[in-house]
Amino acid sequence: MGLRSTITRFRRDRDGAVLPFVGIVSLVLIGATGFGIDAARLMLLHSTLQRSIDAGALSTVARLDNATIDVQLRKFTIANFGDGQIGATLDSLTWTISSDNKTLTVNASASAPASLMKILGIQTISTSAESVIERSTSGLELALVLDNTGSMAGSGITSLKSAANTLVDILYGDKPIAEDLYVGIVPFSQTVNVGREHTDWLKAGSLAALDWGTTLWGGCVEAQSASADDVSDAAPSAKPLVPYYWEDSANNDWISVNSKGKKIYDATLNDSNGPNKNCPVEVTRLTPEKAKIVSALSAMKAVGNTHVNFGAVWGWRMLSPKWRGLWGGDMTTYKLPLDYSTPHMSKAAVIMTDGANTMSEEVYSAYGWLADKNLGTSNSSAAVTELNNRLTKVCTAMKNAGVIVYTIAFNNPGTSTQNLLRGCASQNAFYFNSPTTAALQSAFKEIGNSLSNLRVSK
Template structure:
């Protein structure tokens, strides 16, 4: 039967069935048209929803604070969500974050009123989207240069260890070994302990010329005698180092000599008595292993006075490529430190102190006794000024080499020291004034976040 005959038949039909038929056809045609229009609107709405939660999640993780995730996520998502002039609304926004705070997962739904599809009983069109943002560490060599002086004893050292662990956890997440992440720890007092294994760095015969009594050299070193060398990354083969040795005498009586000239040594010679007095914990060389870094933080102990510049210059020497193959351990295994400006790698140092540089006539330091004039003077105030100047020079040299420096002034040191630490930082935002333990925790957490980068993993 032809289409014309079918039409004629319906015209002749006495039952009037043609009207329902035409109605059905009309509804079908309108529904098909409505489907096309609403399908296009649905695509626009989905694209807007996906784009907004990606942007919202990225912005939230960049400022990650687990206490404000919900508020921040909603703020940034709504700021980026566009209804595309179709009357769309954001219906739900849910999120979860992994236990190690490294991965944020966001799920959202949106809806808009249907148009011609309402004829078919479909009132709204809906869509959903998911975004997973993973916080990942960029390639990084990091030296943690941390104040281990006597003023940090007790709650100060406890706060520093806790804050340092927070930074390490932020960088490593739940990974025991992180890819392209190498962290070292440089505890400092008025000297730095490079480790007993590095006798080959010392001036020939310098160890054997000293009376160590019932103990031996613990690894601490003096500063370079020439000022220019003391603020440089010169290697030991060019500039051999003198071992730190606090002789029997001023504020450190550990040898008794009888009338016959026989020497008797104190039975206990350690970091509070003897030739290694005030020698801090040994540095931990750059390593990719989280457990080694955490162990180094646990091993820190509070002894001695403050030479921030000595800690800083040894932090630089841990990051300087001139020292490649010298440190040993994981640094030799991974051929560290890498060259400056190695693609996709950064070098950074965190330098933290709780007080100003100090120099007195009663304390032997990396510069010997004050009377030795190794800082150019026997005046304690002028000696401190020289220490400050050397710190400023080391910071400048490190920054000129491309090393990113973060600094922290903990427990309200004097204004001059705060200004010195602020000037040492790579930029003002990288300086943290942390008068309390809580502020110190926040500072280390923010530094950890700053050292992390972001990627959309799905």
């Protein structure tokens, strides 16, 4: 039977079966078309939802803080979802944090009006998605090189302690001992305190040759005599150190002589007067223990003038594998510092200051007296230029060795210092101008987040 005969037969059929058949076929065709269109819309809806909660979770997981996570998660998820797309709505958004505070699980659902499928009585299309984001801190050695000079006294040192603790909380979370995370602190003024136990780092006989009165060497050291050595990570076996010693002088009067020619020492010799004047608190060696870092931050105090370069070079020596086996403590236990090329390990330094480098006639420092010309000049301005140049050289050497450098200018230290710190950082985004306490807090928080390695695990 030909096609034309079949059509003619359908035309002549009087039992009414043809029209229902055509209606059914039409509905099927419309339904199939509607299903295809709405299936494509559903796929778009699902991909948008998945992408949005991934972005929201990634933006939030750097600091899994129950107090703020819900607000942050919703903020970033909604921003990426785009409520107006195909008329979609975000119906639910829930999250949970694992017991070890490392993994954030986000579940969400979304819906949109159906298109042609409404003919079949289906009014909406809906989907759900899950994102599991693991907060993992890659192996890290971190030196916090922090300004402890006199200009930080009062609210400045208080603000620094709070901001630095914010970074520590981000990296450690609630863990008392972190895995593959080692943090050290290098407080600096016009010198650095390496610790009194390291007498073997000093030139032979240099300690005994000095009159310490009723006190002892505080642990601070002077700079290397040669400028090339002063910007180097060379170990003390190759370049022995000299103890920092502020002699009795008009502006540090701690020795007098009685009528019989006997020396009379000031009753109180500390970081305010005596041979250890303006010697800051001791460095804290790299450690995985959060409590040690928190305690060290609490102990910081503001004394003395500013040699940022000297703090920076000792921050590098805290991270340089040339110093492995020398520092003692946890660094010996964990065989730190590790090699630069150690897989899945990074080295970073945060250098923070609130002021410009200084070198004045009346202040003894790691470079002795200005008149000694240990910086190649007895002119104060020229000496400061030399200190700035040495900071640039130290930063360049650190970065070339593979150390990631972050810098913070606190409390408007001046344009030249800000430019100096900006050039010291590994990249522009790693320099933070922090004119206020709030900005300082934000800077340490951003650095902490930057140091947190994030990955999507599902």
